[in-house]
Amino acid sequence: MNHSPNDLIMLFNDLFREDYRTILVRGGSEPEYLPADQPEGLAQVVFAHGYYASALHEISHWCIAGAHRRTLHDYGYWYCPDGRTPEQQEAFELVEVKPQAQEWLFSLAAGIRFHISVDNLSGDGARDERRFRNNVLEQAIRYRERGLPERGQRFFDTLQSFYGTAQDFDESWRRDVRRLVPSHSISDRSRNTEAV
Secondary structure, three states: OOOOHHHHHHHHHHHHHHHHOEEEEEOOOOOEEEOOOOOOOOEEEEEHHHOHHHHHHHHHHHHHOOOOHHHOHHHHOOOOOOOOOHHHHHHHHHHHHHHHHHHHHHHHHHOOOOOOOOOOOOOOOOOOHHHHHHHHHHHHHHHHHHOOOHHHHHHHHHHHHHHOOOOOHHHHHHHHHHHHOOOOOOOHHHHOOOOO
């Protein structure tokens, strides 16, 4: 299956350009969110290097951001780049749980391989990688049980429809949990959860 970032741009822009005055844009070395700079302008979700996975990650952040945060550059969040101290890394991991859980479900809906990222290669790595992986998994399970945020659900449904992954989603989910969080056994409640 071919996974072009151009497909994500088309799908995202078709879904959200009119209702939310927001478009997905291929960018350079750093992803960022640029709010509209004039009343009739368009906000931009910019993903790095034209990478498909980067686009899914940045879309995940946008789907979680509330109305006020979407008026702020990079949603008003503090970001410390790769090379973080243990304390900075812990703060990073706390805010990354929901976006990465949503990105995981988006990745499965698109039929691509997801990688949990602690994004700290030049630093000391994860503060507690096992805990972070489990937190991302538990959040993804909650999303499967209760549904994604409204914009996230719309995008998830669109990905499943576009890539035809709905029928095999549950099996892909179980396989991915075993791959990414091997110490965790999927409970009966997540096995019986209908697709998001």
